[in-house]
Amino acid sequence: MSNTVPNAAQLQKSLNDYLVENSSVSVSGTIDxxxxxxxxxxxxxxxxxxxxxxxxxxxxVEIDEEEISAKNYRSLKTLTDFCLAKLGRAxx
Amino acid sequence: xxxxxxxxxxxxxxPAIFDFRNRDDMxxxxxxxxxxxxxxxxxxxxxxxxxxxKSYLAExxxxxxxxxxxxxxxxxxxxxxxxxxxxxxxxxxxxxxxWLPHCQGSVEVAGVLKKHHPDSFVVFGGxxxxxxxxxxxxxxxxxxxxxxYDTLEPLCQLVSDIKKGQRGKFDVPxxxxxxxxxIVDNGHAYTPDILNDVAxxxxxxxxxxxxxxxxxxxxxxxxxxxxxxCGWCSGSRWAYQRMMNVSKKTVFHRRxxxxxxxxxxxxxxxxxxxxxxxxxxxxxxxxxxxxxxxxDESGVVKSVSFEQFRLTKPSLLREMVNAAPNTDIYINLxxxxxxxxxxxxxxxxxxxxxxxxxxxxxxxxxxxxGFYLWYTIGMPQQTHASVMETVEYSARLMERFxxxxxxxxIFGMIPFLDPGCQWFEEPxxxxxxxxxxxxxxxxxSLLKPMWKDAMNYETKWMARDEFLPSMYEAMQTLANYxxxxxxxxxxxxxIVNSRIDHLRYLxxxxxRAYAKDGALPASLRRELLDHNNDILSYAADVVLVKKPLxxxxxxxxxxxxxxxxxxxx
Numbered sequence: 001m002s003n004t005v006p007n008a009a010q011l012q013k014s015l016n017d018y019l020v021e022n023s024s025v026s027v028s029g030t031i032d033x034x035x036x037x038x039x040x041x042x043x044x045x046x047x048x049x050x051x052x053x054x055x056x057x058x059x060x061v062e063i064d065e066e067e068i069s070a071k072n073y074r075s076l077k078t079l080t081d082f083c084l085a086k087l088g089r090a091x092x
Numbered sequence: 093x094x095x096x097x098x099x100x101x102x103x104x105x106x107p108a109i110f111d112f113r114n115r116d117d118m119x120x121x122x123x124x125x126x127x128x129x130x131x132x133x134x135x136x137x138x139x140x141x142x143x144x145x146k147s148y149l150a151e152x153x154x155x156x157x158x159x160x161x162x163x164x165x166x167x168x169x170x171x172x173x174x175x176x177x178x179x180x181x182x183x184x185x186x187x188x189x190x191w192l193p194h195c196q197g198s199v200e201v202a203g204v205l206k207k208h209h210p211d212s213f214v215v216f217g218g219x220x221x222x223x224x225x226x227x228x229x230x231x232x233x234x235x236x237x238x239x240x241y242d243t244l245e246p247l248c249q250l251v252s253d254i255k256k257g258q259r260g261k262f263d264v265p266x267x268x269x270x271x272x273x274x275i276v277d278n279g280h281a282y283t284p285d286i287l288n289d290v291a292x293x294x295x296x297x298x299x300x301x302x303x304x305x306x307x308x309x310x311x312x313x314x315x316x317x318x319x320x321x322c323g324w325c326s327g328s329r330w331a332y333q334r335m336m337n338v339s340k341k342t343v344f345h346r347r348x349x350x351x352x353x354x355x356x357x358x359x360x361x362x363x364x365x366x367x368x369x370x371x372x373x374x375x376x377x378x379x380x381x382x383x384x385x386x387x388d389e390s391g392v393v394k395s396v397s398f399e400q401f402r403l404t405k406p407s408l409l410r411e412m413v414n415a416a417p418n419t420d421i422y423i424n425l426x427x428x429x430x431x432x433x434x435x436x437x438x439x440x441x442x443x444x445x446x447x448x449x450x451x452x453x454x455x456x457x458x459x460x461x462g463f464y465l466w467y468t469i470g471m472p473q474q475t476h477a478s479v480m481e482t483v484e485y486s487a488r489l490m491e492r493f494x495x496x497x498x499x500x501x502i503f504g505m506i507p508f509l510d511p512g513c514q515w516f517e518e519p520x521x522x523x524x525x526x527x528x529x530x531x532x533x534x535x536x537s538l539l540k541p542m543w544k545d546a547m548n549y550e551t552k553w554m555a556r557d558e559f560l561p562s563m564y565e566a567m568q569t570l571a572n573y574x575x576x577x578x579x580x581x582x583x584x585x586x587i588v589n590s591r592i593d594h595l596r597y598l599x600x601x602x603x604r605a606y607a608k609d610g611a612l613p614a615s616l617r618r619e620l621l622d623h624n625n626d627i628l629s630y631a632a633d634v635v636l637v638k639k640p641l642x643x644x645x646x647x648x649x650x651x652x653x654x655x656x657x658x659x660x661x
Contacts, residue, residue, distance in 0.1 A: 022581050026495055038304070038364055039394065041496070046584060048304045049639070065640055068304045070362040 005087055006059070012080040018054055019076070023047060033077040038070060048073060061086040095179065095655050099157040101251045102182040103145060105138035105646075106201035107162035108193045109538055112628070113169055116617035118541050119598040120624045121560075132628055134197070136162040137646045139190040139218060140292070140313050140370075141243075148244040148290040154251050157182075160648040161201060166628060167641045167648075170661040173201075177208050179655050183254045185209065186247065189228075190218025192508045195531055196538040199231055206233035213254055215267075217243045219326055223335055223512045224531040225268050229275050236262075236269030239280050241316045241336050241344060242287050280337045287316050287344040291353035297645040298361055305639045309366040312354065314383065315345040315374045320401060322439030323522055324470070326510035335512045343374045348382055355386045364394030373401035377408050381415045388416035395420035395461065403443050403451040406458060413459035420461040428468045429478065430485035437472040437522075445485065449492065456497055463498045465489070469563050470505035472515075472523050475553045476562045483566050487573040496579060502570055504563035507546040508534070516549070523552040541602050541612065560599060568592045598623055 006014065012033065020027045023042045037043040043051065051073075052063050061083065072082040112120070112134050120133040131137050138160060146156040159180065165171050185205050189198045202214050215236045216228060225237040238246050243266065250264045260271050265282035268275065298308045319342065321330035329342040336342075358365065367387060372380065380398075387393050396416070400423050412421055427448065428438040435441035443451070452463055467482045479502070486500035509516050509526065519526045528534045528548040537546045543560055550556040568589060575585035598620060605612050612620070630639070641647070 043304075045305065045307050045639075046580065050581060050584070052305075065303050065305065070304060073304050 008080055008084055011059070011083050012076060014058065015051070015055075015076060015079055015083070018051060018058075019043070019047075022050065031076050033080070034075050037073065037075055037079075043073060051079075055083055055086075059083055059087060095652060095658070096181045097157055097159060097179060097650055097652070097655065098181040100154045100182065100255050101145075101149065101156045101184045101186055101247075102180050102650075103138075103142050103156060103158045103186040103188070104180075104201060104205065105136070105142070105158070105160045105162055105188060106194060106197040107134040107136065107165060108197050109134060110197035110200035111165075111173070112197075112624075113165065114621060115624050116621040117612060118539070118624075119543070119595060119602060119620055120627050121543075121595045121599070132166060132630060132641070134162055134166065134628070135191065135193050136160065136166055136641075137644075138162075139188050140311055141190070141217070141288070142188065143292040144288040144290055145186070145244060145247060147292055148288070149248055149251060151290065152248055152252075154248065154255070156251075157650040158648075159650050160646060162197070163641065163647045164651060164656065168656060168660055169625075169628075171656070172659045172661060173204060174208065175659040176651070176655070177204050179651075179659070180205075180209070182209075182212060184213045184215060184251055187214065187216050188218045189216050189221040189224075192220050192510065192534060193538070195220065196535045199228075199234070199535060202231065202233040213250075215247070215250065215269075217247070219335070220511065220531075223326070226275075226277075227531045229268060229270065230532075236264075236267050238264065239266045239268070240282060241332070242284050244288060244290065245284070246282055283336065283338050285341070285344065287346045288313070289347060289350060291350045291357065294354070294357045294645070295359050296649070298359055299643050300362075303640050303643055304363055306643045307363050307366065308359075308361045308643075308645075309368060310358070310645050311368045311370055312351065312383075313346070313370045314351055314379070315343055315371050317343045318371070318374060319343055320373075320439055321514065323472075323514040324438065324468075324505060324509060326512040326516075328439070328513060330514045331510075331512045334517070345374075345379075348379060351383055352386050355383075355390050358387075358390050358392050360392045365392055367393050367396045369396060369398050372398040377411070380408070381411050384412055384415040384419070384421075388419045391418075393419055395422060397422040397424055397464070399424045399426075401440075401442075403448065404455075406451075406454050409455050409458045409460055421459075422462050422464060423455070423460055424464045424466065426466040426468070428466070428471055429474060430467070430482040431474075431478055434471050434474050434478065438468075449489070452493065452498060456493070462496060463493075465498060465500040467500060467502040468505050469502065469559065469566065470509070470549075470551065470554070472551065473553055474551070476558060476565075479562050479566050480569070483569045483573070486570055487577070490573060490577040490579065494577065499574075499579060500570065502563075502566045504559050506559050506563065507537070507543070507548065509549040519549070525550050525552075527556075542606055543599055543602075557603075561596070564592050564596050594623065 016031050019042055025041045072078055142158050149156045187198050187202055205214055213235045217238045221237050222239040225239050228234050228237050246264045246266050266280050268277045294310055317332045318328050321328045332338055332342045387396055396419055427435050428440050429435045432441050432444055469479050489498050489500055515522045515524045526549050528537050540546055544556040547556045571588045574580045601616050
């Protein structure tokens, strides 16, 4: 886990890099932040479980099952916003 | 006031093993089709027939509830089953014994139901129930069995009769039952041409907030029976002609209108909805196209999967893709082995591997999204070496078709060969040896500590104790190839490898302990307990990932939270 709280751009890059490296479908270097990760298969059921674990370990957030929803995991942008909100809550 | 689940009929789905919790005398692992579906080793999925029964009887003014006891016990490990069953209130309880792995648990749960509700009628149904109907009458907790591939009307008649207060004599077709100490057999003459003439209501089957760890998927069954006679299948033409009292006609379709009605009930979920279409190989081209159009027009389905027997004509594939421009289409094909001769002996083998590969490429070019290929261990002439050659062939397929276009899977036909199938009925003729023939032997076998004792067959080419090691080696090797070709991540492959290594160690330890002392040492029992409790927290799927044990269509929707809470220790 990183020692400093990342900003939005750092978070997005970190998540982007993780997905490019680990997605089971071929992904180019940068994912469009609005691209639907679920429809494109960039996140499948296994990928969802794994990126959840990645966020928990990398950013030190705790994610409830209920929060692993399409609303939060739909795109790189919603994932970033979700992570930021969790970090904000954790810091408060 | 005491809270209850009250209905005219309560359908109860039992776990494969009752009671599976806190067991330290066996190792729960991957068995049979469990490897290919999103369930744990206790098989918490109930047959779709339960939903058809509920809809059919509701249309006739009868209230049916489905209590998924297996799912509730998984989700709530401290659930007091006796107490919960005390909260159920119905004059009839129906239990599914459709798939043989439920043979132990279903009969035990019938006993608990009878203990708490001695005046209620306990009736069974399903393929295995049909096969073993007469033998099942020996159990005092079972009052009746309704045989057949479609029991909607007979069951409706039974529930209506009992609701009216009738007891004793029942004029219910296909039912064998007890009238005092006498067993009455009403025969097996009800064989309707139209299957399950009702539409399942899927609209309330998924929670509003669906966790993405459990992507919503549902199943559609457009027909039952088969035109093919695969030797290992109790749903085959050969088996139906002997078990279901039918002769020339061995495929029974649902009306297209009912399928269309059913599709209109598909819910709009937050997450992509997938539909698995069972037995699509028995559907005509026009019916497939109509079905796909309706699925696509529903606007709520992301992907649909089809089971196909032969290499579907490219012209039909093109029509399928055109019929559903907004839906991803996947095809499931089961060659069973890479070896065409073995494939042919299983009832498949109507195409060679080069023909299949060319066809896959053409289908992908047409717009089919992907292919799932299923290979099985336990086929005639299949040795361990042949199994591993199938794995090597699977690797070559993944190399040729990158990006998840082709996903091969291999699993063992363990622990059971289906009663009623050709190889079970005529084993020697096909190189098989069957160890358990009656229901009680199968029930006892599931509780044996050594996994090979549960197996009800072996072949001339593979002895019983070769199956599990062969399956573990094949699955592990294939999983590692999948990691090499990017089908699963490097992290996942670590989990798969450690899980299979641990299962191999545990099953080996049990065998060695029994060979040496005829008993399990305390230290091994502790390890088994830890393993079993751990593995039950997974909804298996092909790759082991922890997933919520709820929110799937077959999880329990009937028992109120306050009742569950009052039954927890």
